[in-house]
Amino acid sequence: MSRSMSSARGRLEGKVAVVTGAGSGIGRATAQLFAEQGAKVVCADRSGQQDDLAKELGEDIALAVHADVSDSGDVQHMIGAAVEHFGRLDVLFNNAGFGGPRKPLVDQDEATFDDVIAVNLKGVFLGMKYGIAAMLRTGGGSVVNTASSAALVGWKKHSVYAAAKGGVVQMTKSAALDYATQGVRVNAVCPGMTWTALAGASTEQPVPPADAEMKAQPMHRWGLPTELAAAVLFLASDESSFVTGVALPVDGGYVVP
Numbered sequence: 001m002s003r004s005m006s007s008a009r010g011r012l013e014g015k016v017a018v019v020t021g022a023g024s025g026i027g028r029a030t031a032q033l034f035a036e037q038g039a040k041v042v043c044a045d046r047s048g049q050q051d052d053l054a055k056e057l058g059e060d061i062a063l064a065v066h067a068d069v070s071d072s073g074d075v076q077h078m079i080g081a082a083v084e085h086f087g088r089l090d091v092l093f094n095n096a097g098f099g100g101p102r103k104p105l106v107d108q109d110e111a112t113f114d115d116v117i118a119v120n121l122k123g124v125f126l127g128m129k130y131g132i133a134a135m136l137r138t139g140g141g142s143v144v145n146t147a148s149s150a151a152l153v154g155w156k157k158h159s160v161y162a163a164a165k166g167g168v169v170q171m172t173k174s175a176a177l178d179y180a181t182q183g184v185r186v187n188a189v190c191p192g193m194t195w196t197a198l199a200g201a202s203t204e205q206p207v208p209p210a211d212a213e214m215k216a217q218p219m220h221r222w223g224l225p226t227e228l229a230a231a232v233l234f235l236a237s238d239e240s241s242f243v244t245g246v247a248l249p250v251d252g253g254y255v256v257p
Contacts, residue, residue, distance in 0.1 A: 011237045013038030016086040018078060020069050020127060021096030023049030025196030026146065029225035030093055030232050035061050037233060040086045044069075044078050045096070069096045069123030079130045088138045091236045092131035094124045095146040097164075102157040113160050120164035121171075128175055132184055140183020144235045145172050147188040149251045165190075169247045176245030185244040187235045192251025194223040219252030 017034045021027035023045035031041050035057045043050040043057070044067040054064035063085050067078040082089045100116040101108070124145050135141035150158055151165035169188055176186040231250045234240050249255050 011037040011233060011239065012091065015039045015090040015236075016042075016082055016088050017091035017093065017236065018042040018044060018082050018089060018127075018131065019093045019095060020044045020067065020078075020123070021146075022053055023047040026191065026194065026225045026228045026232075027093070027095040028053055029229040030095065031062070032057070033226070033229045033233055034091070034093075034236070037237075039091065042078065042082045042085070067096075069094070069127060070118035072126055075123075075126040076130050079127075079134050083134055089131060089134040090138075090141045092127055092135075092141070092143045093146075093232055093236065094127040094131075094143065095232075096123055097146060099158065099161050104157055105159040108160050116160045117164050117167075120161065121167045124168050124171060128171070128186070132175070132179060132186075135184050136179075136182060141185075142236045142240075143172075143175070143184065143186045144232050145186070145188040147172070147190045147247055149190050149192040149249060149254050151247065152190055152249065152255045172247060173245045180244055185235075185240070187240070187243060187245065188247045189228060189231050189235065190247050190249045190251065190255070191228050192223055192249070192254040193217055194225065194228060196225060216257075217252055217254055218256065221252065223250065223252055 012034055017039045019027050019031040019041060022031045022043035031043050031053060034041050041062045042065055043054045043062055044065045046066060046068045050064040054062040065078050065081050067074040069075060097120040100112050128143055145168050147168040148165040150162040151169045155162050172186050172188040228250050231248060
């Protein structure tokens with residue numbers, strides 16, 4: 001695990017967390033950080049990379065689960081595995097997602113629409129449906145959903161993805177109200193340009209974004225998965241105990257102008 005993420009320990013001590021999309025990018029960085037901060041972590045993914053991550057974190061800390069978040073049976077198994085293996089569920093990070101092809105709306109096909117909505121929006125719905133039910137049985141918890149800056153402003157050639165992530169934001173806000181008096185907080189992070197596989201990342205260090213991207217990015221650089229993980233940790237931890245229904249931009253100022 002990275003020493004750079006270990007300056008403050010114990011913020012999730014005694015907690016049990018599920019992280020979807022844990023095989024790479026933001027999910028992997030968050031699962032690592034959660035473990036460093038004392039959590040037991042269910043690393044869920046459909047890529048197979050979750051197995052390597054769980055092995056890296058250690059069998060006493062992490063459990064790998066194969067899960068397609070668009071499949072109700074897989075999600076129920078994922079949540080059930082957390083409860084059966086670690087005894088409870090305190091934190092759910094609904095992070096799994098993908099962007100789909102970059103095309104104008106008319107050129108997007110129905111199959112793409114169905115796939116993008118199934119993973120990015122239905123997957124969050126299923127995670128919350130079964131995850132919140134588990135949290136309510138043990139007194140509450142914290143849900144963090146991955147939305148996008150595309151949920152807050154328009155993204156050219158990403159109409160379907162933006163619609164899915166916009167739905168995540170509104171579902172987050174509504175679910176937060178549903179459970180505000182029952183000990184379950186529901187928030188979202190909205191990443192901007194982040195150096196992950198969705199952005200074509202193929203190296204550890206990000207390459208400079210193209211000039212056109214720089215014009216829209218006040219900090220003039222990519223965000224790092226570890227920076228997103230730090231924001232997720234705040235929302236997952238008791239430090240944000242009076243925060244619910246928030247869609248937090250973590251985007252270097254992209255949505256400010």
